Amino acid sequence: MTLEWQSWSGRQRHHALALETPNSEDEIISLLAKAENENRTVRTIGSAHSFVPFWTDDYLVSLDNYRGLISSNSATGEATFRAGTKLHELGEPLWDLGLSMENMGDIDRQSIAGAISTGTHGTGSAFQNIPSQVSRLRMVTASGDILTIDESSSPEYFQAARVSMGTLGLITEVTLRGIPAYYLHERNWLASVDECAEQRESLIASNRNWEFFWLPASDRCSMKSLNLTEETKSYKPSKWEEVGPSYHIIPSTREDKFNEMEFSVPAEAGWACFLEIRQMMKTDFPEVVWPVEYRTLKGDDMLISSASGRDTVTISVHQDASIDPSPLFDAAEAIFRAYQGRPHWGKVHHYEAAELSDSLTGFNRFCEIRQDLDPEGRFLNSFLSKIFGVR
Numbered sequence: 001m002t003l004e005w006q007s008w009s010g011r012q013r014h015h016a017l018a019l020e021t022p023n024s025e026d027e028i029i030s031l032l033a034k035a036e037n038e039n040r041t042v043r044t045i046g047s048a049h050s051f052v053p054f055w056t057d058d059y060l061v062s063l064d065n066y067r068g069l070i071s072s073n074s075a076t077g078e079a080t081f082r083a084g085t086k087l088h089e090l091g092e093p094l095w096d097l098g099l100s101m102e103n104m105g106d107i108d109r110q111s112i113a114g115a116i117s118t119g120t121h122g123t124g125s126a127f128q129n130i131p132s133q134v135s136r137l138r139m140v141t142a143s144g145d146i147l148t149i150d151e152s153s154s155p156e157y158f159q160a161a162r163v164s165m166g167t168l169g170l171i172t173e174v175t176l177r178g179i180p181a182y183y184l185h186e187r188n189w190l191a192s193v194d195e196c197a198e199q200r201e202s203l204i205a206s207n208r209n210w211e212f213f214w215l216p217a218s219d220r221c222s223m224k225s226l227n228l229t230e231e232t233k234s235y236k237p238s239k240w241e242e243v244g245p246s247y248h249i250i251p252s253t254r255e256d257k258f259n260e261m262e263f264s265v266p267a268e269a270g271w272a273c274f275l276e277i278r279q280m281m282k283t284d285f286p287e288v289v290w291p292v293e294y295r296t297l298k299g300d301d302m303l304i305s306s307a308s309g310r311d312t313v314t315i316s317v318h319q320d321a322s323i324d325p326s327p328l329f330d331a332a333e334a335i336f337r338a339y340q341g342r343p344h345w346g347k348v349h350h351y352e353a354a355e356l357s358d359s360l361t362g363f364n365r366f367c368e369i370r371q372d373l374d375p376e377g378r379f380l381n382s383f384l385s386k387i388f389g390v391r
Ligand SMILES: Cc1cc2nc3c(=O)[nH]c(=O)nc-3n(C[C@H](O)[C@H](O)[C@H](O)COP(=O)(O)OP(=O)(O)OC[C@H]3O[C@@H](n4cnc5c(N)ncnc54)[C@H](O)[C@@H]3O)c2cc1C
Pocket: 008, 043, 044, 045, 046, 047, 048, 049, 050, 051, 054, 063, 083, 084, 104, 105, 106, 107, 109, 110, 111, 112, 113, 114, 115, 116, 117, 118, 119, 120, 121, 122, 164, 165, 166, 167, 169, 170, 171, 172, 254, 344, 346, 347
């Protein structure tokens, strides 16, 4: 009897031997020992919001029973959470400590370990991705050892482990470095593509966070900006604006199910790449109504982060979950490749080891670290083996 299971969008459907929900690190260590004895693979699910086949038919692990704040340090602004904690469960405990996350993505339904493991990010040219807000990780490796990974004690593991797709070990604790709690003022407005072209550099520079969604049906851009405010209450100044604590204002809700492809391109190539995606969709896919999202992201130093070593524009293409996205995504991926695109690890892509090794300078070193920590491939599956060139 196997367990039937599917991801958020329904794109990934699996039969697993079991879905384990450990309550402690000891239970995680026992599970890994059992998997080793049976020579089975282990893959961890956060909130299953990724669109790619990260999973296994052997042991799936969910840390849904391993959530919540463990400790905090007011001197350093750090707070340590169990790794299964959902992003929407971080805001209030951090706020009570006088802290906020520096930035967040479009939604807050993911687990903190799952979000960092794929390099989840928001927008804002001064801000790096969510894993950049992590100052320490605790992880159980395939051999059952516990590693505490931070910048001073293990700098190379630290560069590798924050974005690692669950291939180095099972993360049990995540320490975030917060910034002083802040309120934001959100504004939304519509603009033509020409206006967006003209204004985008100044909008990027003058707003804390700015992004737009290109709406194919009307060929217009739905702009969104977020800025710090002195106000300290939650309210809606108008239909298009909202004020409130950062953790309420940054994330939105996404009720309709879709599949998504997103690539990071060098910041200076972002607009040209977007224009090609737009032209391709107008010419070849006029029926697609799902928006294209355009965001900015500051470069970082993580080995396989999509923003590793370069300031970035991220562009994502969506398709309704009930429609095969392959024709649209294949056409988009060809354009992204021409712009030195790097895939978002949680979203649809077809990259394999050879091209990743060309695109990411830290990729080969990451593969060595992965091989050292998990020589038997306990945390691999066929999709990840292709990515890391493991036969
Ligand atoms: C509606 C929607 C909106 C989104 N918005 C954004 C956005 O704004 N920005 C963005 O960058 N991305 C976005 N994404 C993508 C999403 O943030 C990533 O796919 C993220 O990884 C999903 O988190 P999760 O908790 O669901 O993890 P999962 O999808 O369940 O897992 C992701 C990876 O993390 C690993 N993992 C999970 N827990 C652990 C653990 N404890 N230890 C080791 N490895 C672990 C998994 O094995 C897997 O490899 C969005 C996705 C959806 C569906």
